[in-house]
Amino acid sequence: MSNLVQTITQSRIWRSFFRHGWPDNPLDRSLVMTSNIFFHLHPVKVNRKSLRASYTLGLGVMAVILFLELTLTGMLLMFYYAPTVERAYTYIVALQTQTPYGQLLRNLHRWGAHLMVLVVVLHMARVFYTGAYKPPREFNWVLGVGLLLLTLGASFTGYLLPWDQLSFWAITVGTSVAGYAPVLGSTAKAYLLGGPEVGQEALTRFYALHVMLIPLGIALITSIHIWRVRKDGGLAANDDR
Ligand code: HEM
Structure with missing residues (x-):
């Protein structure tokens, strides 16, 4: 991840909106799904076919x-x-x-x-x-x-x-x-x-x-x-x- 992306995703402003870092690892990808009111209706992992x-x-x-x-x-x-x-x-x-x-x-x-x-x-x-x-x-x-x-x-x-x-x-x-x-x-x-x-x-x-x-x-x-x-x-x- 570039330094710029890292600085932005670790800033307090980003963190106040999104409760996760940049989704380039399994943990942050899961958090993207579970911490969003719309995405949390979906399971964290889905079969490609269902999409x-x-x-x-x-x-x-x-x-x-x-x-x-x-x-x-x-x-x-x-x-x-x-x-x-x-x-x-x-x-x-x-x-x-x-x-x-x-x-x-x-x-x-x-x-x-x-x-x-x-x-x-x-x-x-x-x-x-x-x-x-x-x-x-x-x-x-x-x-x-x-x-x-x-x-x-x-x-x-x-x-x-x-x-x-x-x-x-x-x-x-x-x-x-x-x-x-x-x-x-x-x-x-x-x-x-x-x-x-x-x-x-x-x-x-x-x-x-x-x-x-x-x-x-x-x-x-x-x-x-x-x-x-x-x-x-x-x-x-x-x-x-
Ligand atoms: C007001 C009417 C209805 C609404 C708003 C509704 C909404 C939904 C939504 C949003 C989904 C998930 C996404 C999708 O499959 O497109 C779903 C799935 C499903 N619906 Fe409906 N539905 C309605 C009527 C019905 C009817 C009439 C049946 C059958 C008699 C039905 C049986 C199911 C089943 C079994 C699933 C799971 C499908 C799967 O796992 O692939 N629904 N429904």
């Missing part, structure tokens, strides 16, 4: 990024929306026609939601294709199924909120189909709608599920999901070490 972009295709991380994008745009949309049958549709029309960047905001949320469903399904296919669901990762697969259901649930509940003809009839058909499911079908339909048909009670329930319960569930399970990846020894490709 290839073609292994994960970045799909899991893309799902996380889309969830964050949807949370941000969703919070902004809440400033311009009210979940009442009298006002919901008018608010959406006003958002699109009178609010600066309103149409962009709505489209970012809508397209982000479509993309998230696609990305989560592709991520699941990738996990299946690489056999990463096998022990010890079976529990993470189960968490993943929960995340898939919650992602679909977020899409379904969000669909009713514009309260236009398309959303009204889509949810009428969707909840009728759910009502025919064996054993729990009619109970689930009753809980979702809060009445005999799609009306104010359904809108209130779909709104609460869409902006609060489902996003909280996704945030919580995603945290456990990513923590499990780490605890299961990193990505499955690392098992070949």
